[in-house]
Amino acid sequence: MIQALRGMKDIIAPDNEIFTYLLSTASAIAERYGYEYIETPLLEETSLFKRSVGESSDIVGKEMYQFIDKGGHDVCLRPEGTAGVVRMFIQNKLDKRGGIHRFYYHGPMFRYERPQKGRLREFHQFGCESFGEESVYEDFTIILMIKDIFDALGIGYTIKINSLGCPECMPGYRESLVTHLNDIRDGLCDDCQRRIATNPIRVLDCKNGSCQALLERSPVITENLCETCDKDFNTLLTLLESHDLPFELDPKLVRGLDYYTRTAFEFVSSEIGAQSAIAGGGRYNRLVEFLDGKPTPAVGFALGIERILDLVKIPERGRNGLYLGMMEPDALPMIIDLAHRKRKVQKVFTEYGKKSLKAHLKAADRLGARECAIIGEDELKNGEIWIKDLETKEEKRIAISEFD
RNA sequence: GUGGGUGUAGCUCAGUCGGUUAGAGCGCCAGAUUGUGGCUCUGGAGGUCGCCGGUUCGAUUCCGGUCAUCCACCCCA
Numbered sequence: 001m002i003q004a005l006r007g008m009k010d011i012i013a014p015d016n017e018i019f020t021y022l023l024s025t026a027s028a029i030a031e032r033y034g035y036e037y038i039e040t041p042l043l044e045e046t047s048l049f050k051r052s053v054g055e056s057s058d059i060v061g062k063e064m065y066q067f068i069d070k071g072g073h074d075v076c077l078r079p080e081g082t083a084g085v086v087r088m089f090i091q092n093k094l095d096k097r098g099g100i101h102r103f104y105y106h107g108p109m110f111r112y113e114r115p116q117k118g119r120l121r122e123f124h125q126f127g128c129e130s131f132g133e134e135s136v137y138e139d140f141t142i143i144l145m146i147k148d149i150f151d152a153l154g155i156g157y158t159i160k161i162n163s164l165g166c167p168e169c170m171p172g173y174r175e176s177l178v179t180h181l182n183d184i185r186d187g188l189c190d191d192c193q194r195r196i197a198t199n200p201i202r203v204l205d206c207k208n209g210s211c212q213a214l215l216e217r218s219p220v221i222t223e224n225l226c227e228t229c230d231k232d233f234n235t236l237l238t239l240l241e242s243h244d245l246p247f248e249l250d251p252k253l254v255r256g257l258d259y260y261t262r263t264a265f266e267f268v269s270s271e272i273g274a275q276s277a278i279a280g281g282g283r284y285n286r287l288v289e290f291l292d293g294k295p296t297p298a299v300g301f302a303l304g305i306e307r308i309l310d311l312v313k314i315p316e317r318g319r320n321g322l323y324l325g326m327m328e329p330d331a332l333p334m335i336i337d338l339a340h341r342k343r344k345v346q347k348v349f350t351e352y353g354k355k356s357l358k359a360h361l362k363a364a365d366r367l368g369a370r371e372c373a374i375i376g377e378d379e380l381k382n383g384e385i386w387i388k389d390l391e392t393k394e395e396k397r398i399a400i401s402e403f404d
Numbered sequence: 405g406u407g408g409g410u411g412u413a414g415c416u417c418a419g420u421c422g423g424u425u426a427g428a429g430c431g432c433c434a435g436a437u438u439g440u441g442g443c444u445c446u447g448g449a450g451g452u453c454g455c456c457g458g459u460u461c462g463a464u465u466c467c468g469g470u471c472a473u474c475c476a477c478c479c480c481a
Contacts, residue, residue, distance in 0.1 A: 006472080058479050062405085080481080109481080114405075116475060125481060191478095207478075257480090266481090277481055304481030327439075359434095361441035376439060390441065 007113070007121025009306075018312050019124075022305060023106055026126045026149045030104040033145045035128050038103040040084035042110075046074040051290055052083040054258030056198040063111040077110035080257070081127045081302055082284070083291075089131055090293035100132040106305070118275030118307045127281075127302035131288070134297040136232040139263040139283055140239045142299055146267060146279055147245060149303070154313030157278060159247035161240070161265045162222065163233040164201070164254070166285065169226035170261070174200055176219050184214045204252045220251045229262055236263060255280060259287040263299065272307060279303035319391050321347035323364035323372045329354055331375035334400060338373075338385075341404070365390060373403070 004010060011019050027037070046066050053060050059079045066076035078084055085103055094101050106126040113119060128145070130138055143159070150157055165173060181188070181196045181203060188196075189208045196203065204215065225233060240247050247265075255264045264282035272278070281301025288296040322342055324335045332352065339350045349367050351360065357374060364372035373387045385403055388395045 003472080063479075111480080113479070114477095115473085116477095119480075123481070127481090255480095274476065275480070280481060302481055307481060357439040358441075360439095363441085365441040372441080374439085378439085386439085388440075393441095395440085 005121070007115040009120060009122070015309055018309055018314055019305065021314050022153060022308070022312055023126065025152050026106070026303075027104065029145060029148050029152065030128055033102070033128075033141065035102040035104040035130075038085060038088065038105050039107070040078075040081075040088050040105065042078055042108065043075050044078055044084055044087065046076045048083050048087055048291070049076065049079060052086065052257075052259055052287055053080060054199070056195075056202070057257060059111060059257070063113055065110045065112055079111045080109055081105055081107070081125055082129060082257075082259070082287075082300055085127075085129045085300075086287055086291055086293070086298070089129075089296075090288060090291055094131070095288055095293040095296050098132065100130070102128065102130045104128045116275070117273040118304070120306055124305040125302040126305060127300060129298060129300035131296050131298045133299070134285075136235050136263070137239075139232075139299050140236055142281065142301060143240070143245065143265060144243065146281075146301060146303070147243075150267070150279075150308075153308065153311070155269065155278070155308055155311045156271070157246070157267045157269050159240070159245060159265055159267055160250040160253050161237070161247050161263070162250050162253040163225060163229055163262050164260055164264050164282070165221060165225050165229050166261050169224060169229055173219065173221055173224040176224070177201070177203075180218045184218075187211075187214045199258070201254050205254045215252075222249070222251050232262065255282055259284040259290065261285045265301075267303070269308070269311060271311060275307060277304070278307050278311075319368055319370040321349060321367070321369045321371075323349045323351070323360070323367060323369035325351040325355060325360040325363070325372075325374050326380075327354060327357065327360075327374060327376040328380045331380045334375060338400065338403065361388070361390075375400075 046064070049060050049064065055061065064076045064079050066074070069075050085105060089095060089101065089103075104127065106124065108122050109125050110122050112121060115121060128142065130142060164170065178196060178200050181192075181200055185193060185196065188203070188211050189206065192203045192206050192208070192211050195206075203211070204218070204221075206212065206215075222233065237247075237249075253264055253266060255266075260282045262283040262285065265280065266277050267279040268276045269278050270276065279301055281299070283297070283299040285295075285297045288294065288298060324339050324342075326332055326335050335350055339348045342348045349364070349369055351363060355363070357376065360374055361372055370391060371387055371389055373385050375385050379385055379397065383400055384397050385400050386395065386397045387403070
């Protein structure tokens with residue numbers, strides 16, 4: 001038997017309904033915030049991710065589905081969504097056009113990891129990217145939008161937030177951090193010793209207990225921000241407070257992707273196991289420039305659909321649709337015609353086989369239909385159809401021509 | 405990449421200290437006076453006991469390998 005590849009899942013009942021409900025809910029909210037739908041290719045040139053996500057990241061270093069295509073091009077399945085949207089933004093010269101551009105997207109992402117709860121090799125994200133808006137109020141608004149989405153889906157969360165500074169304050173901080181890290185170098189794990197050279201900021205969120213103990217006296221990023229970054233960060237925190245958003249400061253929150261500047265945040269849930277980040281994002285003012293575009297401030301986020309699937313509370317849906325069946329084979333053509341007519345306005349189930357009334361009712365019930373309409377011997381003779389409302393139990397018999 | 409758990413009916417799981425026809429609940433199908441769903445009762449269908457190999461007179465059961473899956477580390481949404 002051929003089965004789906006490791007870490008890849010079919011989205012079937014009951015998840016399929018939650019999946020589409022989630023997407024339509026999130027999309028509707030994004031639209032209200034002025035975002036427009038965008039779709040970008042699943043396959044991109046590998047260098048796009050090397051330059052945006054960062055070669056030092058695990059995602060690019062060891063988790064990409066990367067291969068050489070028949071034309072000899074180094075390509076890979078996208079491991080995340082932001083890079084492709086930024087590429088699209090630049091390629092279409094939207095950076096030169098100026099103004100504000102806001103996009104939302106959703107679709108599959110691919111990372112070659114060991115699967116576990118909340119972590120698949122093919123998984124789905126819903127994300128938003130806002131280009132051209134420098135104001136920290138945009139950072140806040142995007143967080144507010146995520147709140148609206150999770151509230152609409154009935155999902156609880158807390159927010160972890162940090163500021164990673166900007167080109168003005170980050171280099172100075174990085175330098176003092178590296179100095180400190182070199183002092184404690186011998187006590188750090190192998191990974192961290194390597195990170196001092198490649199990406200010292202990442203040492204901060206090392207999960208190794210002994211590293212964390214040594215890091216206690218290391219300089220704190222939020223205490224070393226430049227005036228602008230500090231002011232913005234405080235504005236953001238004040239806004240979060242005044243809107244009752246449950247957040248906690250986390251100076252060790254370093255987004256795993258290299259392109260973030262200033263605001264970095266993560267929405268976490270305590271109900272879903274070790275992979276607790278259900279959404280993450282932040283500001284990435286430098287990324288457009290890194291990818292050869294005109295410097296453009298940007299902020300965005302992505303949420304992991306599979307991670308929140310079990311948390312979504314979907315509104316109860318009652319019986320819906322019409323079930324059509326017959327007890328006399330001669331009536332089948334009428335059923336087919338009627339179904340076609342009815343489908344212009346509602347959901348219709350048709351049964352092609354001759355069945356007892358009891359079997360029809362049972363089938364209609366199981367399908368969740370609201371009405372069960374049957375043509376039997378008597379009805380066929382009189383050009384009528386028998387209809388029962390499965391909820392109110394009301395029954396009636398009317399002329400087929402008048403059934404509409 | 406590392407560690408641990410699990411693979412028996414469509415689903416959730418029992419069970420076999422190695423021995424004839426491998427079980428339950430749910431689900432499915434059919435009946436319970438002829439054309440009335442959900443509840444109840446009765447009956448029925450459905451399983452190469454993940455796969456390969458070893459030990460044995462004999463393996464679903466023991467051993468090894470393999471694959472899959474789950475959980476955790478790591479990583480991240």
